[in-house]
Amino acid sequence: MKPNIKKELPRIVVIGGGTGLSVMLRGLKEKPLDITAIVTVADDGGSSGILRSELQMPPPGDIRNVLNALADAEPMMSKMLEYRFTAGNGLAGHSLGNLILAAMNDITGDFVSGIRELSRVLAVRGQVLPTANQAIVLKAEMTDGTVVEGESKIPKAGGRIKRVFLEPPDVDPLPEALEAIRETDAILIGPGSLYTSILPNLLVPGVSQALVESDAVKIFICNVMTQPGETDDYSVSDHLKAIHDHVGHHLFDYVIVNNGEIPPQVESKYAEQGSKAVHLDLEEVKRRGYQVIADRLVLFRTFLRHDAERLSHHIYQLVEGWMSKKR
Structure with missing residues (x-):
């Protein structure tokens, strides 16, 4: 009689915050994955x-x-x-x-x-973990030199963001979060507000270094739409450049992006709020060394959201493929 050996699930760390992260997690929890979500505390x-x-x-x-x-x-x-x-x-x-x-x-x-x-x-x-066990203050330096304090105020400032930074800068990362990053098989960053949901996690001391040192497969999930006051007119490569500029390293192996068409009436609705589809500048993204997974990844009900089932399928395939290479 063969012993009953339980197969270990692939470990996956998801980093971010906001609605986009929650939508994606609803799909991922249906897959055979051991999930740790590391969530911003800058709100x-x-x-x-x-x-x-x-x-x-x-x-x-x-x-x-x-x-x-x-x-x-x-x-x-x-x-x-x-x-x-x-x-x-x-x-x-x-x-x-x-x-x-x-x-x-x-x-x-x-x-x-x-x-x-x-x-x-x-x-x-x-498992759900905050990036730090204390609230952090997010500040943004705009391209005109002004500094805006507070996560909720940054998108309303009406300028273009040059960089964001934390106060205090030496906030202690949650040890369990760093341990999860070091031990995981895959790391997902996004979707979510680039400057106010994603980057606050990566700026906590020790987090980006742990990401760089990890041999896990690293995947960036790009937003479907630009965000007024944060990523106006940003392309996919602009999102990646902002992360690279803040972290100082090339982080990702793969970028998952939407290439599905958005109905004109939906585009018009978002345009009224100053938002439009994130442009996929495919050749530029590839030139910078990222592998791209592009698919029709949007659903529209009241708002545009990622198709959680389709997105989680691509993520699971990538993770399984990466694990196979390592075996």
């Missing part, structure tokens, strides 16, 4: 900003979204986490999930422990 707007300021805790909003995306919970539980109060003195604007995370932070005495305990309650498929 300072809305409910997260209020809790961050009043309770001196890391902002919970992006963490809440990721927990919800990876949870194996009843649909009503998911709705409950996302429920946002519309009335009530002090309650209006807060999401219930943010308040629960604030409570768990108090109960356990530590934000990371609170996330871990809530993950158990929600039967989260994977």
